[in-house]
Amino acid sequence: TKKELPEHFKGYKHVWVFIEQERGQVHPVSWELLGAGRQLADKLKVDLAAVVIGPEGEATQHAATEAFCYGADLAYVVADDILADYRNESYTKALTDVVNAYKPEILLLGATTLGRDLAGSVATTLLTGLTADCTALDVDADGSLAATRPTFGGSLMCTIYTLNYRPQMATVRPRVMPMPERVEREPGRIVTHPLGLVEADIVTKVLSFLPDRESAKSNLAYADVVVAGGLGLGSPENFQLVRQLASVLGAEYGCSRPLVQKGWVTSDRQIGQTGKTIRPRLYIAAGISGAIQHRVGVEGADLIVAINTDRNAPIFDFAHVGIITDAIRLLPALTEAFRARLSPHSRDRIAS
Amino acid sequence: MHIVVCIKQVPDSAQIRVHPVTNTIMRQGVPTIINPYDLFALEAALELRDQFGGEVTVLTMGPPSAEDSLRKALTFGADRAVLLTDRFFAGADTLATTYALATAIRKIGETYGAPDIIFTGKQTIDGDTAQVGPGIAKRLGLLQLTYVARIGTLDLAARTIEAERRSEGGVQVLRTKLPCLITMLEATNEIRRGAMIDALRAARATIVKWSAQEAGVEDIAKCGLRGSPTIVKRVFAPPPRAEKAVLIDFGSRPPAEALIEDIFKRQPKLEAELVALARGF
Ligand SMILES: Cc1cc2nc3c(=O)[nH]c(=O)nc-3n(C[C@H](O)[C@H](O)[C@H](O)COP(=O)(O)OP(=O)(O)OC[C@H]3O[C@@H](n4cnc5c(N)ncnc54)[C@H](O)[C@@H]3O)c2cc1C
Ligand SMILES: Cc1cc2nc3c(=O)[nH]c(=O)nc-3n(C[C@H](O)[C@H](O)[C@H](O)COP(=O)(O)OP(=O)(O)OC[C@H]3O[C@@H](n4cnc5c(N)ncnc54)[C@H](O)[C@@H]3O)c2cc1C
Numbered sequence: 001t002k003k004e005l006p007e008h009f010k011g012y013k014h015v016w017v018f019i020e021q022e023r024g025q026v027h028p029v030s031w032e033l034l035g036a037g038r039q040l041a042d043k044l045k046v047d048l049a050a051v052v053i054g055p056e057g058e059a060t061q062h063a064a065t066e067a068f069c070y071g072a073d074l075a076y077v078v079a080d081d082i083l084a085d086y087r088n089e090s091y092t093k094a095l096t097d098v099v100n101a102y103k104p105e106i107l108l109l110g111a112t113t114l115g116r117d118l119a120g121s122v123a124t125t126l127l128t129g130l131t132a133d134c135t136a137l138d139v140d141a142d143g144s145l146a147a148t149r150p151t152f153g154g155s156l157m158c159t160i161y162t163l164n165y166r167p168q169m170a171t172v173r174p175r176v177m178p179m180p181e182r183v184e185r186e187p188g189r190i191v192t193h194p195l196g197l198v199e200a201d202i203v204t205k206v207l208s209f210l211p212d213r214e215s216a217k218s219n220l221a222y223a224d225v226v227v228a229g230g231l232g233l234g235s236p237e238n239f240q241l242v243r244q245l246a247s248v249l250g251a252e253y254g255c256s257r258p259l260v261q262k263g264w265v266t267s268d269r270q271i272g273q274t275g276k277t278i279r280p281r282l283y284i285a286a287g288i289s290g291a292i293q294h295r296v297g298v299e300g301a302d303l304i305v306a307i308n309t310d311r312n313a314p315i316f317d318f319a320h321v322g323i324i325t326d327a328i329r330l331l332p333a334l335t336e337a338f339r340a341r342l343s344p345h346s347r348d349r350i351a352s
Numbered sequence: 353m354h355i356v357v358c359i360k361q362v363p364d365s366a367q368i369r370v371h372p373v374t375n376t377i378m379r380q381g382v383p384t385i386i387n388p389y390d391l392f393a394l395e396a397a398l399e400l401r402d403q404f405g406g407e408v409t410v411l412t413m414g415p416p417s418a419e420d421s422l423r424k425a426l427t428f429g430a431d432r433a434v435l436l437t438d439r440f441f442a443g444a445d446t447l448a449t450t451y452a453l454a455t456a457i458r459k460i461g462e463t464y465g466a467p468d469i470i471f472t473g474k475q476t477i478d479g480d481t482a483q484v485g486p487g488i489a490k491r492l493g494l495l496q497l498t499y500v501a502r503i504g505t506l507d508l509a510a511r512t513i514e515a516e517r518r519s520e521g522g523v524q525v526l527r528t529k530l531p532c533l534i535t536m537l538e539a540t541n542e543i544r545r546g547a548m549i550d551a552l553r554a555a556r557a558t559i560v561k562w563s564a565q566e567a568g569v570e571d572i573a574k575c576g577l578r579g580s581p582t583i584v585k586r587v588f589a590p591p592p593r594a595e596k597a598v599l600i601d602f603g604s605r606p607p608a609e610a611l612i613e614d615i616f617k618r619q620p621k622l623e624a625e626l627v628a629l630a631r632g633f
Pocket of ligand 2: 129130131132149150151152158160358359360361387389390393411412413414444445446447449453471472473474475476478479480481482483484485582
């Protein structure tokens with residue numbers, strides 16, 4: 001496991017972040033990765049580049065210029081109307097081509113459905129290493145990427161290296177890295193690269209896109225306040241208490257995995273290792289024991305409040321505030337007390 | 353139609369314990385299961401076979417004991433099972449895994465007929481990378497449909513397939529050509545119980561076992577640890593948080609009041625923001 005980087009890889013330099021863009025929207029995980037990439041680039045004393053792939057026009061251009069505001073030093077852009085919809089064939093070609101042309105040492109992608117689909121193909125095409133779902137990225141004394149990820153459902157962590165191949169690739173889930181502050185900045189150098197494909201070259205056709213219903217969309221991963229319930233609530237009816245509290249707080253609601261498995265709550269509401277990672281300012285967990293698979297999804301929260309009847313529940317090992325009481329009784333009281341406190345006429349009291 | 357389903361035998365992670373001193377996985381006595389996500393892939397394959405005719409071959413790379421999972425897959429109704437087992441495969445990362453599996457799939461094609469579709473699960477519950485499906489597709493030069501929630505029209509004459517693929521914020525409806533690789537999303541179907549006749553057949557069935565050489569591996573250096581660009585350097589327990597939760601002592605006050613008081617004391621700015629939010633700005 002010694003580093004013996006072959007000669008032809010020695011010219012690979014700089015840190016790249018793939019900017020994920022779909023239907024004109026940049027996925028926020030891309031900005032989070034620019035934040036993480038900035039730190040790596042500074043340590044290595046190299047440039048941070050954004051790679052933007054998408055259709056010609058405003059949205060793609062805008063994604064590139066925004067990247068500078070989140071810390072990029074330069075941007076590579078592959079713009080072609082064939083790239084309007086994500087397809088593995090065209091995006092794999094676009095990304096592998098720019099990697100082969102400009103040779104980065106590190107390439108980061110979001111661990112979204114798009115990012116994982118693309119990263120696996122690109123890494124296999126380039127015959128390099130790809131570390132999945134990292135929770136920490138660092139640079140070693142000898143300049144190698146140290147990518148740390150949870151394994152066996154979070155019970156252990158491991159640090160993985162790609163010592164002798166380039167680029168060193170890694171994916172990171174949304175909300176695992178903090179969002180860097182956006183700083184207004186003039187765009188820097190933008191390098192455009194041709195796609196070199198025509199529509200007839202691409203076998204897979206997009207017949208349609210069915211957006212999720214507005215009501216079904218959850219902003220769980222990006223919510224400021226999250227209220228979640230676990231098996232301790234005992235029944236789907238009692239889970240309503242979680243929704244009611246969330247509604248009064250203008251919060252999103254979530255749950256532990258068993259509630260999804262029981263069909264009490266839809267899967268997009270699951271928090272944890274195999275669900276969503278959250279980073280709210282306030283997280284209230286009611287009747288959740290705090291298994292490691294749940295813990296890894298909530299550790300980024302500023303304030304974790306646990307409601308549990310068992311004072312030995314593991315959740316008290318990582319929550320900031322705990323209250324040992326019956327959640328089924330506390331939740332309605334909490335909802336009422338928050339409602340009273342947050343209602344407009346109590347505002348004057350806060351002001352005074 | 354010939355369908356190959358890749359399955360992985362994994363430790364039942366609900367029962368995994370980590371050795372408190374050495375930080376190693378205590379595998380002893382931990383039962384192994386078919387990676388739960390792979391059952392959705394297997395059922396999807398069996399449904400297509402039942403509808404269009406043909407055969408389903410299950411394939412796994414693993415230790416000799418992985419035969420148990422293959423036999424289990426036969427009881428669900430798979431027609432044939434191939435076990436790829438060789439000490440050269442040990443320690444493979446996803447790149448080395450896809451080299452071995454792609455080689456075996458080529459050999460399966462030569463021996464039993466070229467596959468029309470290759471299925472994998474969405475991800476495993478141990479390595480959990482979701483990289484093996486896309487890796488196999490790339491190595492075999494196949495088109496890939498990942499995170500498939502539903503398979504639509506399959507036209508064997510035209511050799512086209514339509515599928516609904518989960519993507520961020522919605523579902524992409526795609527049409528592509530056979531042969532292709534599909535990674536199946538969870539909860540899209542329910543594995544059948546398997547007929548008695550399949551259970552009897554599975555008990556007696558011969559599992560095809562291939563070493564690296566028998567599978568047609570040309571370059572052993574691309575297998576296992578040697579063929580893996582990634583290197584696991586350090587394994588450690590997640591650092592515990594320094595202090596435990598502060599427990600609210602609500603005394604004679606209503607617990608809800610005491611808790612809210614404490615929350616806003618710790619997050620002073622949050623209260624004003626929540627008020628603004630509650631008023632709809
Ligand atoms: C591969 C794998 C992946 C997983 N991924 C996830 C994941 O992403 N997310 C996840 O959450 N889990 C995940 N799990 C499951 C995880 O291991 C736990 O089983 C699960 O989180 C437990 O859910 P729970 O806390 O709701 O239930 P339990 O562990 O049963 O805890 C219920 C808690 O409620 C308390 N309680 C009971 N009655 C009351 C009451 N009246 N008031 C207050 N408290 C009460 C109990 O004291 C207990 O602490 C995964 C497991 C595996 C094997
Ligand atoms: C703790 C840990 C962390 C790891 N991290 C990484 C990492 O970051 N990067 C990396 O490259 N490797 C990593 N590995 C190695 C990786 O787990 C192995 O290469 C493994 O053989 C396949 O990867 P997976 O379990 O992630 O499968 P996934 O890619 O999650 O599996 C997807 C699907 O591929 C099929 N499949 C997977 N393995 C097999 C098999 N052996 N036989 C048949 N079908 C199969 C199944 O249908 C499965 O549902 C890690 C291993 C461990 C134990």
